[in-house]
Amino acid sequence: MDNQEQNPSGTELEAKLEQLNRFTRRTLTQEEVFLFDVRLCDNEIDRDGERFSLEALEQLKALFVGKTGIFDHDPKGENQTARIYAAELVQEPERVTSAGEVYTFLKGHAYMVRTDANRDLIREIDGGIKKEVSISCAAVSQTCSVCGSDRRKNPCAHRVGQLYGEKRCHVVLSDVTDAYEWSFVAVPAQREAGVTKQFGMETDGERRCKQLEQQLQNRNALLNRVENSLRQEIVRLRFLVEGSAAQDAVSAAVERMSLEELLGFQETLRTKQKHLCQAQLRTPEPQEQNGAFRMG
Secondary structure: OEOOOOOOOHHHHHHHHHHHHHHOOOOOOHHHEEEEEEEEEEOOOOOOOEEEOHHHHHHHHHHOOOOEEEEOOOOOHHHOOEEEEEEEEEEEEEEEOOOOOEEEEEEEEEEEEOOOOOHHHHHHHHOOOOOOEEEEEEEEEEEEOOOOOEOOOOOOOOOOOOEEOOEEOOEEEEEEEEEEEEEEOOOOOOOOOOOOOOOOOOOHHHHHHHHHHHHHHHHHHHHHHHHHHHHHHHHHHHHHHHOHHHHHHHHHHHOOOOHHHHHHHHHHHHHHHHHHHHHHHOOOOOOOOOOOOOOO
């Protein structure tokens, strides 16, 4: 962020006030507002191995006008602190990005209404304490820099951050359809400004596929738990029925059984255990004593 309050000339100030007053219910004066600039994002590869294309920055320039500034991407109404009233792309011709492009960043011109409540925040901005910002937007296209495939529609095998020949794999973000907000954050993804990206909204089909995939994973995890529990039960039952000599052999055998085989084996062992218990509980009938108390 350019963290010094702007001091434009008279003509420039009038133009800025005219721009920001498009978003107010009444005309605000110079004394009522605090003006500052925000470096929102750029075309350099960020900490996540992603970068915005120049086309995407152009789209964001239009989309971010009027967007509100909050804290830590928490969309509560009380977190609204500022608003962008204008935006522009700024190039630094002497600087080249790691992808070989002229370094370009999106600058947002923001304002706050001066109040007793935000007096300390304004001081923190002027003092460079509140500096790093991050944006939230929707980027539909996520292209591999090595092969050009869209990673959302046709995922490739290239890994972000790995070298392939002389190319380091990263993801190029483009086709931006919406900008949601910008936030003051502590640790942004982009080294210069910081970007937190929320990509394009999922279709109903994509969302349903993810739900089904999660349900399948949950089902498989449950089956694994059931099978492991059955294996432990079978080893215990075999030990009770046949003794410790067969325990190790059975422990190895049940690891290769399917769920259906495990259930069948468990039922067999339970039947054997039941018969064994019945045999142990059976007692011989008492023999009749010779003529005891028999009357002749």
